Amino acid sequence: MLHDKxxxxxxxxxxIKNIPAGLWDCPRKEIFDIYIPQxxxxxxxxVRKNGGKxxxxxxxxxxxxxxxxxxxxxxxxxxxxxxxxxxxGKKVRKIRYQYGYNGRVAEIDVFQDDLAGLIxxxxxxxxxxxxxxxxxxxxxxxxxxxxxxxxxxxLCGKRYEEIEERLRGFGYKRIEI
Numbered sequence: 001m002l003h004d005k006x007x008x009x010x011x012x013x014x015x016i017k018n019i020p021a022g023l024w025d026c027p028r029k030e031i032f033d034i035y036i037p038q039x040x041x042x043x044x045x046x047v048r049k050n051g052g053k054x055x056x057x058x059x060x061x062x063x064x065x066x067x068x069x070x071x072x073x074x075x076x077x078x079x080x081x082x083x084x085x086x087x088x089g090k091k092v093r094k095i096r097y098q099y100g101y102n103g104r105v106a107e108i109d110v111f112q113d114d115l116a117g118l119i120x121x122x123x124x125x126x127x128x129x130x131x132x133x134x135x136x137x138x139x140x141x142x143x144x145x146x147x148x149x150x151x152x153x154x155l156c157g158k159r160y161e162e163i164e165e166r167l168r169g170f171g172y173k174r175i176e177i
Contacts, residue, residue: 009059009069009124010131013150014140015172016108016119023108026097031109034089035156042153047076047084054081067131067145090157101137110177114159117174118167120150142170 029051035043046057054076062068076084092115097108104123111118121140125131136143144150149166160174167174 007071007073008062009071010067010126010128011069011122011124011145012067012131012134012136012143013145013147014121014123014136015142015144015150015167015170016121016139016175017141018139019119019175020099020101020108020137020139023097023099026099026108028095028097031094031096033092033152033156034085034087035092035153036087036089038088038090038157040153042148042151043090043156044153046152047081047087047089049081054078056084066148066151068128090153092152092156106137111155111160115155117160117176118155118163119175120144141172144170 030049031051032049034047036045036047037043044058044060046059048055048057055073056076057071057073059069059071062070093112094109094115095112097110099106099108101123107122107124109120109122111120121137123134123137125134147166148154149163155163164174
């Protein structure tokens with residue numbers, strides 16, 4: 001199923017400073033992403049297993065603003081997803097926690113495997129005004145929405161050590177879980 005028109009995603013992304021109280025008790029699911037094509041520095045086409053759901057999504061910034069993205073999604077069957085996992089692409093796996101914060105849901109991504117130690121927080125908004133007026137949560141360290149090296153398509157296929165120096169520039173310290 002294809003959404004009939006592109007959606008606009010309004011989102012801010014933060015590096016986490018510390019694990020907020022109660023996070024491990026929040027609803028969570030494993031997410032497995034494959035970004036295509038493998039040769040692109042920042043692929044915009046993503047195949048995703050999100051818990052028990054499967055989809056292919058294309059996300060591109062609007063007018064260069066990474067906090068505003070045009071998003072088109074196609075719902076896949078599990079068989080279609082499995083077939084697409086055979087395509088060469090950059091892969092990343094994370095556990096996403098749904099954490100309630102000030103009447104919103106903060107999606108806290110705890111990266112696994114080669115990116116273990118990295119934790120990002122995404123908050124989505126219904127309007128540009130709400131996005132622009134949102135204050136960073138106290139458990140976050142820095143707003144990295146515009147940091148291309150932390151975008152999903154750029155992160156995938158990397159090891160923590162490859163981004164560690166740039167993370168230190170924000171004062172981020174690897175979080176061992």
